[in-house]
Amino acid sequence: MRIQAFTNPLASPAQLQNNPTIEGNVSAETESLLRLFGSELIQTAGELLNLPQVCMATAQVLFQRFYVISSFVGIDLLDTAMGALLLATKIEECTRRAREIIH
Numbered sequence: 001m002r003i004q005a006f007t008n009p010l011a012s013p014a015q016l017q018n019n020p021t022i023e024g025n026v027s028a029e030t031e032s033l034l035r036l037f038g039s040e041l042i043q044t045a046g047e048l049l050n051l052p053q054v055c056m057a058t059a060q061v062l063f064q065r066f067y068v069i070s071s072f073v074g075i076d077l078l079d080t081a082m083g084a085l086l087l088a089t090k091i092e093e094c095t096r097r098a099r100e101i102i103h
Helices: 013-017 028-048 053-069 077-091 098-102
Strands: none
Touching: 028 053, 028 077, 053 077, 077 098
16 A cells, blocks of 8 residues: 655645556546545535534545545545544534444
């Protein structure tokens, strides 16, 4: 597994086109669908938890950024989405217990 860090807060076009998922023989269309599914999952979970929209948006950004440097292959999308949502609740100070988010 290669470790990569962002030195710039914005992902470059090269990072977006040559990310680990595409290098792992997953089509760009499939990757887009997985990204969309993860964002929709975060939005739905946030609505069920009555979280503010800013918290859900932060979680979606964290989710998207994670998969710029990591592959969808071998890393569970559901775990990543819920982890991003939990982290976003801490960042945006709309705290929920991990138990509430997992269930």
